[in-house]
Amino acid sequence: MRSSVIVYGAAYSVYVRIVRITLQEKGVAYDLVPVDVFAEHGVPADHFVRHPFGRIPSFEHDGFSLYETSAITRYVDEAFPGPALQPVELRERARMNQIIAMLDNYAYLPMVWDVYVQRVEPREGERLDEARIASGLHKVRAFIIALSDMLGGQQWLAGSRPSLADFHAVPMFDLFEKAPEGAALIAAFPQIEAWLGRMKTRPSYLMT
Amino acid sequence: MRSSVIVYGAAYSVYVRIVRITLQEKGVAYDLVPVDVFAEHGVPADHFVRHPFGRIPSFEHDGFSLYETSAITRYVDEAFPGPALQPVELRERARMNQIIAMLDNYAYLPMVWDVYVQRVEPREGERLDEARIASGLHKVRAFIIALSDMLGGQQWLAGSRPSLADFHAVPMFDLFEKAPEGAALIAAFPQIEAWLGRMKTRPSYLMT
Structure with a gap:
């Protein structure tokens, strides 16, 4: 059934x-x-x-x-019942909504299509577009700087517990990191790297 | 101050x-x-x-x-205090969130940039790109069909009162309608046209 x-x-x-x-x-x-x-x-x-x-x-x-x-x-x-995945506090909730929109608008295309797909999964017979990778990395860098500022010294992206913003982000970072330039860029932001490390220990990451 | x-x-x-x-x-x-x-x-x-x-x-x-x-x-x-602009009922609220995302992902670029800007506000000296307008109209048509299905016989896009979905939609429709093809496409969907007519009587429309 x-x-x-x-x-x-x-x-x-x-x-x-x-x-x-x-x-x-x-x-x-x-x-x-x-x-x-x-x-x-x-x-x-x-x-x-x-x-x-x-x-x-x-x-x-x-x-x-x-x-x-x-x-x-x-x-x-x-x-559904279970842990609340959206902060109750107004401004934390707004930050979560903002980060979800930022991921869709500024991170997904450069992280996944400009960098990951080009470098790690190029289509057969297609010439690698190094200029597209470079331009993508430039955009991702701007995004990671903004996200890193928002993270500050916190454990999670919006509020004191993992929220929909963290779960929206991790699959994009996971692919981006598979490109050597992606891994290097993430490593240049130790708080982002530590956040990603925390996300990767969660059953939701390991089981999907 | x-x-x-x-x-x-x-x-x-x-x-x-x-x-x-x-x-x-x-x-x-x-x-x-x-x-x-x-x-x-x-x-x-x-x-x-x-x-x-x-x-x-x-x-x-x-x-x-x-x-x-x-x-x-x-x-x-x-x-802020004032009327609630998000439905409390779960599925109406989900529909509102869905429509906001649809407007951003499938309506904004074709309505505003492919049709309105090309037809009504072309840059000086730029050749009008009729193929872009045609392709934009094709995309907007698919979007309006989907939105019209969701509206059904309702007065407002999500729930029994105007919500953030209605306010997200109206500025895009307002520009799109300024192109003759845009006005014709809206007129082909009487329930959408009637919804837009209702939105246009609101002080929030008239004063912005």
Whole structure:
């Protein structure tokens, strides 16, 4: 029998992993139903019913369908028992929302597509675009400086406990670090490196 | 004396207007401090202190600095008295969060940059890119179909009252409609057209 919670997507996706980490942190059982958006013949036609823009993940809970990762993770936090993953204090909560938006707007493309994919998973026969990697690293550096300022001496990105901001960040950092330049940039920010080290010990990281 | 709330930005910006509409709906007084990111010599250097990525708006409230529009509007709703601008019911709230993310990810660029700017405000001497307008309209159509499905027979985008989703949407629709093709596309979706008509009667629309 299927669980009442279904995630449609592929394990390779940063955004699918954000949702899976959040479900794991919340202690919610779910089924992962495979959808490969990079399949030879394109996004499977039936997926457009669940996600009109053909992206992953999409999500279902007891007949309620949802897409857009940051909406899914907030819903998961609010709909299920378990630890609260959003700070109650107003300004910590605002910082969490800000960091999630910053990750989507300034980190995902340069970390994952400009640096990780180009350096670590270049397409067969494609010429490596060193200028794109360099430009990506430049953007990521600006992002990490801003994030490092916000982290300061704290253990977690927003507030005194891990929040949706931490879980949104870790899959991007995880891929970025697989590029040698990525690892070197992270190592240049010891507080960010220590934060990432803490995230990597969590079952939600180890099991996704 | 300055208000305790400051918005840095320019009236021409969709995202600045989203924040101003939200403040207006909430009944919060604020100062708008001009920052022109399209100035001849680029983003003013002192703005990078408030926004390391050089975008607008940035926001201040009693010593608390914040950027990223969706984080600012949630903070404004939660920090000030006045009508609640986020639904309490879980799934309505999730739909609101989803629509805000959809507007940022699938509507802003095609509505504002591919269609409005190209058709209504083309740069001097620049050749109009009709292919870009056509491709933008195609994307906006997919977005409006999805939004129209979510609206159904409701008055407002998420829940029984206007929410942050409505205020996030209206400045994008307002510019898009200034292009003749944009107005025609909106008119093809009577429920969306009626929703936009309702939004346009609000003081928050009329005063920003």
